[in-house]
Amino acid sequence: MAQSLSLKERQRKEREDLILQVTQDILFEQGYHQMSMDEIASRVGIAKGTLYLHFQHKEDLVTELFARRLYSFQEMVEQAMATPGSPRERLICVLDSMLLYLSDKYAHFMYAYHNNLELASLLQAKLSQPFTCIRQGIATLLEEGKQVGEFEASLPTFVMVQTFFSVLSPLAYTHVLRENPQLTPEELSGYLKRIYFQGITAHR
Template sequence: MNSEGVRQSLKERQRQEREMLILQAAEKALMERGYHEMSMDEIAVEVGIAKSTVYLHFPKKEDLVVALIEQKMTQFLSLVVETMKQEMSAREKLELIFQRLYLQRVALTKGASLPLLINLYNSTDLRPLVTKVEGRIRELVKTIHDHLLTLLEEGQKTGEFDNVLPVEVMLGCFFSMVSPLTYERLIGERQTSLDDLVKYTKCMYFKSIAANTQSACD
């Protein structure tokens, strides 16, 4: 590679690193303050760059949020795919995904994929933006959906999960159990520790779909 190519490669790497820092700052602001309170000014200050530089990467705040949703959806898919490769039972795989999603909530920079996505998807004010994003990431959403449904169906076949419950219902309950809306107040007010919260919510969810609870659904 000639000197010009080296310079271009370095410049592109710096651009990518700067963009990653901007996305990390935006994620932190979104989780702490919400979409409407988040500003491009505070993101620039957090990263240590000029606001004009932020706009070079993302011309509008909406573009920044769209990029963040796509990034987090991709990270969540990677988590699911990696777990699917493990030599475990369907329940063990689903429990591992469940636990990792909760633990990732603590460290935003480690990729709190699903909680951030649920925060955005549950925001009435952001429905038009989310609708626009869904058109661009529909395949990602479908792939994640299909992987998790496969785990639930596999668990039903092996006798781990209740075969009376529709898998779509079990999947919907799974997402609701890992929603920040269900646990932020408990952690924020120090009513329970994260470890205990993971243990109790995981216990409630997997007890509710276990095969030995079938009689409760008759």
């Protein structure tokens, strides 16, 4: 049975959650280089020394922010993978979950920072495990689908996995919606699923 947190521990956790929320807001508003520990402390309403008790550097803040979002994303994808159904049905659930994630206003922004050359090495070194687990899970679903005849067995699985993630490019997703205001996210989701699955479904 999990031990309940003390009042002091709960307060520390709540303060840390608030620090990360403020960090995310400032990153979204100003960018990484303009963000300062002074402003974060000021917005949270704590002394700068208190902020340093939680995070020594703003790099630590960004890494923790990405880690929390990414592990939450991994959990969401794994739940979709565990839903009842055929490999194809479960992969559709995974795609739906990922497209739902893309509808979050911070998704494109976080994706851009993950691909920022200056931060990429720091983030990839510490956050590679969730990405690896997600890719392996999708590869497993594709292999299962091949075995039961749902997916084309002659297509290399690694190519199918890469294509799957290409369909989910946040840059392309937001661009299409911005350039086509009459298109709803739900409609775009349906089109992307048709493009992907009709391209890999075995012909019978």
